[in-house]
Amino acid sequence: MARELWKGNEAIAEAAIKAGCRFFFGYPITPQNEIPEYMSLRLPQEGGCFLQAESEVAAINMVYGAAGAGARVMTSSSSPGISLKQEGISYIAGAELPCVVVNIVRGGPGLGGIQPAQSDYFQATKGGGHGDYHLVVLAPDSIQEAVNLVQEAFDIADAYRNPVMILGDGMIGQMMEPVEFVGVPKRQLPEKTWATTGLRGRENHNIINSLFIDPAVCETHNQRLFKKYAEIEKNEIKVEEYNLEGAEIVFAAYGTVSRIVKNAIKALEKEGIKAGLIRPITLWPFPKANFLKAADMPSVKAFMSVEMSMGQMVEDVELSVKGKKPVYFYGRTGGMIPTPKAIVEEAKKILGGAK
């Protein structure tokens, strides 16, 4: 198939359908509306079901019901809507249901704005709802990568019985780029013997549940969840290292910001400054080892996290670097987008100070 120009939101929706997603429950919010709109047209053509829920709260609980019934199911929203969905996401993580949640992030807090932001890093990676749990969080930097990751997300969700979040900023949702729908390698997935399909001849009833009223049982459940998370950390980390060799400064950036940083790296090169980038593609699990390794490189003088937030991922960078090198932060927020020029200036300031 030839490369075609696709709008990010629509490409994400089509990728989900190609991955076998047949159920979508959502609620309108800018800048992700093209996802439900596209699904409302396409899912019936595929024998699936699109439903516009009365709220984000209802939508995520419809996802819970459908995932518990054994379906491949997705919902999408943007930051304030994701806040509303957090209750349901916690239940889904607790009941170990596979699903994909797309968050096309806009500026906050509160109603904030509708322009691109990355200020949902915390609510995506640190467990935005109550309790001890993790989502797998995938952060594409282009429409092509979004398409590939959405397809893989369903397999990851099914493999671990865990919700997966696609975290894209407003640019990922709204821009158009060439896309080729190449199938991602399919995984060997266990049968969903746990799903509530109705007994249909099965002897014991299946229960989808996140309630463990006995503290000892609840603790055991949590410990089992964290064994699973350890397995995910071992197997599922995705990261891009760019231009690290001989780098004096290593940037940390994800999503579209990483592309702006790459422009800055090229500009710094012209001025004779070697800079590199570590781009986490999985924000959880976080590629800690890559940062630690870079911290041990003699050429590296400092790290700088560049984000469209007031500084959220920078905390994970600091934890990963373990104090071996200084970690700086540069960010724009509320829908403002960092420019390569500003990043170059910040880097030069840091290196000037570090010398």
Added chain:
Amino acid sequence: MAVVFEKTKGLTEKPTHYCPGCTHGIIHRLVAESLEELGLLDKAVGVAPVGCAVFAYDYFSCDMQEAAHGRAPACATGIKRVHPDSAVFTYQGDGDLASIGAAEIVHAAMRGEKVTTIFVNNAIYGMTGGQMAPTTLVGQKATTAPLGRDENHCGMPLRISEMLATIPKAVFVERVSVHDVPNILKAKKAIKKAFEIQMKGLGFTIVEVLSTCPTNWGKTPVEALKWLKENMVPYYPVQNFRTPEEVK
């Protein structure tokens, strides 16, 4: 010796945690018997609420999901849309359905979700210890209305069946009670009918069941049944509000 009565296959062997005199046990049995008699146990999926019936997933022998507080109709929507041939029901109390889950029940009814809701109305929050519910009667005492519900402070009790009966796709709406045997028999009929209508795919069905809470009402089981009859029935009339033409 001839068998004259058997426990329904729709319930598990698990002893329930309900308080002595609580009518949840009766209502569970009516639902389970209805599913069994209609041959639906093999394709039924129930959704338990948050509230006293939170452990219902252990008591019904069919597949079950446990929903977040108030969200059972949304969960049921997800299940039914995935398995349209299944018999899906929610079992919810008045705090769950009429307060925190008011939006979900109204919109499930609006969409005409082909599910059955068993709405157990005992005019109080049971599990959390007797707080005021949207259905608590005026003057009725609750731990968060120690002097009794004051209508000027927190309004009049919500009549859910009357409200839902205004929604076109809520095709079967009936209020029943379980305070005596004749009413229990009527309740069984209504529940069974609701499932039949669901399986015909006609729309959303709900049976509101007036129920007792001796513990939080501070009454003996017998006093509670009497209180229900004398106080709840006058405000919440026991009647059918809507039945589709097809099954009349």
Added chain:
Amino acid sequence: MTHQIIMAGFGGQGVMSMGKILAEAGLKEGKNVSWLPSYGPEMRGGTANCSVIISEEPVGAPTVTEATAAIVMNRPSLDKFEKDVIPGGNLFINSSLIDKKATRTDINVYYVPANEIANDMGSGKIANMVMLGAYLKVANAAKEDTIMEYISEVFSGKKASVVPLNKEALKRGADCIK
């Protein structure tokens, strides 16, 4: 060569579709492209803009802060984006609706009476294609033939009658560049 173009105007002036047509043509020619719109309520009747990148190299940031060209269809767009054109870059001004001159002297400025030409052709809606024609004459971001190939694909069947109109608009725009 990396073409980084800002296109801006009122909602309804066809700014977004002008950008999309250019990006589609770039893609047809095997280049790397991106199209990033401004979005939200301001699109509906307010100012709209999009950033298009066409490059032999993989596209870095999809945002354009150092534009090789800006096409401005109305006055607020000129005020907003004139500063973003790099020295030696090109600025295309819709002189039908903008009576102000550019203030920069380190860039090439082209005045195109796009609405007058479009009205003269009998369709005010086609002003965007007039501007695109002018742009293509100056910058070789995509070939006119590729643009027309794409337009012929989009407008087929009953709508095919608008294809010659688009071709004429591109030509009339190009003719403005001396």
